[in-house]
Structures are given as C-alpha cells and as structure tokens.
Amino acid sequence: MSTIKDVAKAAGVSISTVSYALNNDKRIPPITADRIKKIADDIGYFPSAAARNLKKRATYTVLVAISDFGGPVYHELLDGIHVRLAQSGYTMIVSTGASTANLLKERSTDGAVISDIHITDETLIQLSKSLRPIIVLDRRLKETNIFNMTIDNREAMRKLTEDVLSKGYQKIAYVHGVHGTYDNNTRFQGFTEAMSAAHENVYREYQGNFTKKSGEWIGEEILKEENPPQMLVCANDEMALGIMEVLQKHGKQIPGDFGISGFDDIELSSYVTTKLTSIKIDHFGWGKKIAEALLSLLKDEDAPTEREKGVLKIRDSY
C-alpha cells in the first residue's frame, strides 16, 4: 500500500506538490500535474480516506440508516438519495441496527438520513450535537441540527378515507401498524379526521405491525367475527395484502364482501390478482429531494423540508 510519500519520491518532488497536483490546485502547471498523476496511477496510489478525513474534518460521505433491508419501500428511496448525492461527489453508505450507532457516534459521515424507528429520540438528540445535519424521515423532532422530512400521511389518508366514504361504505375499520410510530399515528389521524367530518364512527380497530404476516392474523380474526366490518382501511400495503390473501383464500370477494385499502403503493401490489387501492408515494423523487436538502445543509444553507405528498391510486380493492 503506497502513500503520498512514495509518489513524491518516485516523481522527485515534495509531498505537498503531489497533494496539490492530485487535488488539481491551479498552482501546479498541467504538465507537472499530469506527470505526477501518471506516476501515482502506475504505483497504484489512492489517498487514504482516514488521513484525509482526519485532516479535513470531513468525509464527503452520507449515512442512510434504515430499520431493515427487507422493506419494499426503501429501494426507490435509497436510489433517489444515491443518485443526487453521487452528482455532487458524495458517497452514500447504508446501515442498520448496531452499525448505525457506531457510524453516527464516531462521525464516520458528514451527515445522516434516519429512517429507523429503533433509534430513540434521545440517542438522536445526543448524536446531533456532534454530527451536524441529520434528516429524520420517521418522526418529528425539533432540535438544532435535526431536520424533518416526512410524508404527509394525514392529508393523504384523509383523502383516501373521504373516497371510501363517498362510495357509501359503512362499518369501516382501521388496521394499525406499529403502535406509536409516526407513520401509524399520522395515518390514523387522517383517517379519524375524515370519519369525524362525516359523522361516522370507527367500527373497529385492529392492531398489526406493518408486516404481511400481521395482516394474515388479522384476516383470520375477521373471518371469525359475527359482524365483521365492511371496509378495512390499512396503515400500509403489506398488511392489506396479508388480509386480502386470507380473506380470498376463504372465498370472500374483494371488493364485494369486503373492501380494503393500503398505503405506500408498493410494487408487490402488482404481483397480486386484485389490485389494491392505495396511496402512491414517489419515493425516488422524494429521495432526491432529501439528498438535495442534506447537501444544502452541509453547505450551511437553508433547506426546504416540506412534507412529501402522496397521491391516491384508485384501483380495484374497494
């Protein structure tokens, strides 16, 4: 492993000249610079990130922390963030679980995007004191170095619920995701808002955890009920898909016997026979906006951090 010293020696110049040349400093004439670059190349020299980071107190790297690699929603979001970051020469790294805490604490990146409900608010607030800009996607936090970019769940779910209501549905139940999470709370808020406005009572509430499995359990539960709901407004697509699968397997018609709606409009919905009515989020576009905002924050500029809108995709499931 060669260092800048080796290059300097091989080129017969000082290490500072090598540094200037490699960083395209205008003081070095192109001829010299090219010669040095050529030599560096031949030697197989690459600057050490550790040394540069230490000296510059910057890493040109951004961390995106997610709760797991399985979620169907992350794909496009990560792509969106990555694309925009790459344009500006930033490196994006992704982590989960314990790794995330390590990376944040030790300032391995210049900024971070957090979408991992396993990280507590307290940890984040503590960390925000050493790591400058942190954008959170999965909660709302009012803190100096923390910026919020969330999806306008409430508004979207209100619209969806209004649409359900307009179709004449009664006995409308709500299927919760993980209790206490931003996404679940705000989606439920939008739902109740629309229900109250229409003077409708919430017929029943089910407690799921955003997974397809939890949807399946709820589906079984519904099958056993004497007076089941007519309509199931679900906090996300995966649960809706789970419920739908179980109900259909038992001969229920959707729509007909039951109406179902989701949220997120995940790609999976296209693998399924009855197309799910859902809220589509442009995760790729949103990812680009998030990166854009983070880039501004890294330059100490203000950044727009408005809520991302969802659009109602009416299909066949109610």
Added chain:
Amino acid sequence: MSTIKDVAKAAGVSISTVSYALNNDKRIPPITADRIKKIADDIGYFPSAAARNLKKRATYTVLVAISDFGGPVYHELLDGIHVRLAQSGYTMIVSTGASTANLLKERSTDGAVISDIHITDETLIQLSKSLRPIIVLDRRLKETNIFNMTIDNREAMRKLTEDVLSKGYQKIAYVHGVHGTYDNNTRFQGFTEAMSAAHENVYREYQGNFTKKSGEWIGEEILKEENPPQMLVCANDEMALGIMEVLQKHGKQIPGDFGISGFDDIELSSYVTTKLTSIKIDHFGWGKKIAEALLSLLKDEDAPTEREKGVLKIRDSY
C-alpha cells in the same frame, strides 16, 4: 465536538491515560477508569473514527457492495452478514454504484463482500492489491486477496432439471437471466448437463434479464408461438413469476398447459396463487458463513469458502 484532550483536561490526567482507560487497558485501575469514562460521557465525547483508523490502520468496518437495493434476495443475505459481524464488534456498511468504488479505493473498510456485477474483474483485481480480503459472491476469480463464495447453482439446477425430466416433461425450454453472469452461466450449465444426460434436446431458449418485467415479455412471446414449450425452466423466480402472471392472465393452466420452475425461492412467491417450484437458498445462513469467513481472513486465518448448496422445493408449478 470534544476530543480526547478535553477529556484529559477535565479529568486532570494525560491523554494517554484517557486512551488507556477508554480502551480498557488493564494498567488503569478500575476506579480511575470509571471516573474517566464518566467524565467522557458527561462531556459527550466519542472517539473520532478518522483518527483511530489512521493510527491503527484498520477501520473495524466491512463493506458489502450490492448491485441494487431492490433485489428480493439481498435482504436475508445482508441480515446474515450483519448479525455475524456485529457479534465480533464489526460495523457493516452497504453501498451500490459509484459509492462502492470510492469506498474500496480509499480503504474505508477492512474488507469487502462483493455482489455487484457492475464492478469489473479488472477493477476488483486492482483494488485487491490495497484492500486485503475481498469475498466475491457473483463471480469466480483466482487472485491473491480475493476469495470466492458462490452458490452451487450448477448442482442445484441439475437436480431440478432431473426432477422435471422424471415427471415426463418434453419440449423443455430455458429462460436465461443476464447474459454472461455467473449465476446465469452456471444455472444454465446445470440445466444442460441434466438434459444431455437424459438425451433430451433443449427445446428453446429465451433471453431475459432476471427481472419480472422480462418474464412478462417472454410470456407474451410464448403466447404467440405455434408450438410453445411445455416446460419453462427459469434462471430465477422473478422471471418465472412474470411469465406465470402473463400466461395465467390469458387463461393458461399452470401446471397443465405449461410447467414453470424458478430459482432462489424468494418470499414473493408466497404472494402468488400458484406456488412456484424453486431452489431454496438459505441466504441468511449463507450470509453468516460469509461473515465468518471474512472475519477469519481479517485475522489472517484460512477460511472455508465452499459453495453454498441449494435445496429443491417442489411445489405446484409443474
């Protein structure tokens, strides 16, 4: 942002004592060590990764490079790697595209696991000279610091094809994934081996690219044929699912009019009505083995890098 100096000053000791205390050096008596740790905590001190990395010439971080965040196969693999790495105090970071090259070049991690066909062999070989252990999952490379851990595609696909043959199928076609990739090549090899052994001709070959969309196109193509194949052995599940969807949508029976098989046994298969016969890979377990091997290599120990076996999951699609 506080440094080790601040802690030393606050504790009235030298920076080396702080360093020793924080790294649990036995020379520092527990009382002192605890006092110093407490102070570090109060100050909100965390060691800088950059400084430590530079000094120790190690990062205790491992990179996993994948080709995109969307693939349904990566989820469990990443979880498996992460779990094992975390046990040994290593941090795992994941990257795609341009970011991967940056991280590898600048030695931001101590080792790497590569599953990204966009990275050329040449790049990898060049990089392997500075970054010590690299495990590749998506190709076979014989190079000093590069280790191969691949799935035994050939053997698995041979078994599957033998099973197809034993069911009496004729007019058997193969659906290729991305041309030239390790996975596609070796799966096709296994297929042809079994076919030759049974003195069967390959009825037809279709060229897909591992995506569901490409499966759909192939499905359309098949519908137009006068003498379509009876059986479609696909290089992966996603293409098989795409074909199945199109054929079923046009009233074809599976099995019956067509038999179909996949490879990978992705979770998605469970969203679909006709369960796909496929090769199940224990990606989580494999991930743990990969991490185990990398950990050994990082300690300069030998590592077992045998091929991962797949198991045939016979279900309903042929």
Added chain:
DNA sequence: GTGAAAGCGCTAACAC
C-alpha cells in the same frame, strides 16, 4: 511553482 513543517485526533512504545 515548489518545499518545509505544523497539525488533524488518536494509539502505543517508552520512560519514569
């Protein structure tokens, strides 16, 4: 236009 040298925040050898 180029070089000498300081210093980023740590670790660890060595001295006491």
Added chain:
DNA sequence: GTGTTAGCGCTTTCAC
C-alpha cells in the same frame, strides 16, 4: 500507574 512523545497519511500555511 501515568505521562511524554512519535507518528499514522494527509492538507495547507507560510517561506522562498
């Protein structure tokens, strides 16, 4: 048991 100090590989100020 604790402190002093060199040095990891760079960037950048300041001289020349």
